[in-house]
Amino acid sequence: MTDVRQRKVEDKSDRSENHPGSGDTADDLSIDPDVSQQLPQASDKTTEVIDSALKDLTPRWRNWIIRGIFTWVMIFGFAAVIYLGPLALVILIFIIQIKCFHEIINIGYAVYKSHDLPWFRTLSWYFLIASNYFFYGESLIQYFGVLASKTDFIKPFVTYHRFISFSLYVSGFVGFVLSLVKTHYLKQFTLFGWTHVTLLIVVTQSHLIMQNIFEGLIWFLVPVSMIICNDIMAYLFGFFFGKTPLIKLSPKKTWEGFIGGAFSTVIFGMVLSYCLVSFDYFICPIEYNESKDSLSMDCERVPVFQLTDYTLPKVLQTLYGLVGVKLETVKMYPFMLHSISFSIFASIIGPFGGFFASGFKRAFKIKDFGDTIPGHGGIMDRFDCQFLMATFVHVYHSSFIKAVGPAKLLSTILKLNSADQIELYQTLKDNLIRKGLVPH
């Protein structure tokens, strides 16, 4: 192997000697997919205290212990942020998003050797800022538009949000075109694409995570915990019972782990949902309350969080009858049934987010996205499945749970000026009178 690599390096120097200055050729994009040397990879380096305490252990054990410590550090840190409330959580998500972008974009820089394109680095961060301005702005306006419109200074930013965002983006686009250098066209267009795909994966999806949080903490906590549970349980089931390999991309994954993980996740999901559903703190969306003029997390329970009678299927009724119990209906929170859909997605489709990330890392011959979390690798290594899951929950929630109800529409109406509000009121009144829905 060393020989082959040696030979490759010689090849390259050979070629650049032969074509001095031939920048605008295939050689310009002679990519180096073996970038692990240039990128920080998962390490066991931590603080000196831990290092000296563990110095007598074998590397394998050392790694296990450090990984274990930082798993708990993450879990407790996460719990603390949840305790601090949704806004702290949104800030955390934002930091994670920036870090994920950083990790992926750095791979691109290493692979396509961007060191001769300093201007491009600035540009890709600029695109990150512009797209965040757009997406976070959209959410904030959607949820707190009424509040924001009250401040004169902020109002134009709300009204012209899309126009401002578009102008920001177009400036970046023009900057990109102006930065094109003849000898690097290919590299520059490749990195342009790389940046945009990263934005598509990281920014758009982390924005959906934020929207889930605004809908109520439970829409964020349950799915995130499910992915973690599925990861751990699939690992444990695989470790103890694993025999049949599942997919070539991840040779360690087995069917036994996959199925065991799925079952555990369904049960875990229902138990967790049952625990969280009783607290208003977890189920209420953060909303701006017009009459109180403050942000609130009180709410009337929407149907999905109200105990509901479900008729048992005949088969189960008969089974219960056999043991002498007459049981026709059970009381349950509808959310617990929805949690089954989430568990199934988390355990069947969720892992594909991880497979995708594995394949990506293999394509560029790196083991991890970075070394942000000791023993774990990069942030992106921990969040690969979370993005897809969050998108699923968001789409599911907006399709099946959140009908555009009267409350939402009312808040839009109250954003209109008085004349328009009155006009709308009159037309609606006439319309309803015509249909005989309200008395004349």
Next chain:
Amino acid sequence: MTDVRQRKVEDKSDRSENHPGSGDTADDLSIDPDVSQQLPQASDKTTEVIDSALKDLTPRWRNWIIRGIFTWVMIFGFAAVIYLGPLALVILIFIIQIKCFHEIINIGYAVYKSHDLPWFRTLSWYFLIASNYFFYGESLIQYFGVLASKTDFIKPFVTYHRFISFSLYVSGFVGFVLSLVKTHYLKQFTLFGWTHVTLLIVVTQSHLIMQNIFEGLIWFLVPVSMIICNDIMAYLFGFFFGKTPLIKLSPKKTWEGFIGGAFSTVIFGMVLSYCLVSFDYFICPIEYNESKDSLSMDCERVPVFQLTDYTLPKVLQTLYGLVGVKLETVKMYPFMLHSISFSIFASIIGPFGGFFASGFKRAFKIKDFGDTIPGHGGIMDRFDCQFLMATFVHVYHSSFIKAVGPAKLLSTILKLNSADQIELYQTLKDNLIRKGLVPH
């Protein structure tokens, strides 16, 4: 040059001899940016009749004449489609979109030699279908949701549109992960990114074009014509007065052409706007009329299409006074003033869409995106600036023109069920009474 290339080919065969079967290395993505031999390029080939009529001309003249003929063919074809109405136009846009996607994706196939990835081609077309299903569905629901909800068969597709679209996309994503082959990881991820950037450029923007058409033909016709006008006039001004080169990317462009084009476009835009603005056919959105139960293109003129008094600036008033004319106000359609913004964008930022496309073509050493239109090259060669322009008009329209007015909100309210309509009515009534806006 031939020597260098010869040597390069030897290099490559050398290396593959040395590493037989080493698919998963940098060599896997040894791209071939000189793809012009594999891609259809602009040609003068037309019908036999034209060919034989022109056979005695020099190639230069031949090309000019064919280019001229097909310019007029396009203009008349386009006019015919406009005459057929907005729906015919939407179909045309759809066909153009498919063709643009086809041209760009084919470059990717040629560059990264995808012939050993037949499954991937199917997949990228699948993504095209899925994203179109999503975007066009969104528009149709937005504009014709009330109509669509009336048919029982279509209703679930409207209600669960996002969920269905997401499921379609995720299936493709899972398919991609399952199709990963160890020897081609790098190539597959690159083409995955290529497909997604193409979708981002072509599908999302052509969907905005469609929305512009639905808002009224004028929002489509004026910007499209401006780009064409700017192209032609910049060429003519450059041809006759051009001296100072403008940008390295397009060596033929000059400052004289740029400025001449901009002025002509502003004037052309105002004249064209003035002509179109008097016809309801061009300014009315296609809407579903609830009371008539039919699609209609009648409308009450919104303020932007109503003659309005504008006070002349003092300076101009004084100037008119000097020649003995007392003129304080002028009557104008506000749309004509907005058309100036469009012209300025079309002539200053619009060309950057073209520069971007030029740079892209140069990166892969191709002259044209394809040979769809004789004498002109590919469809994408004609539409490179149109996409950016359409996005600008869309954002401009939704930020400055189309306030979410009472009419739009009312149509949303009327989609609710009766109970919710009544509830909303009551809450709105109470709210307005509390504010003293309507009598008790």
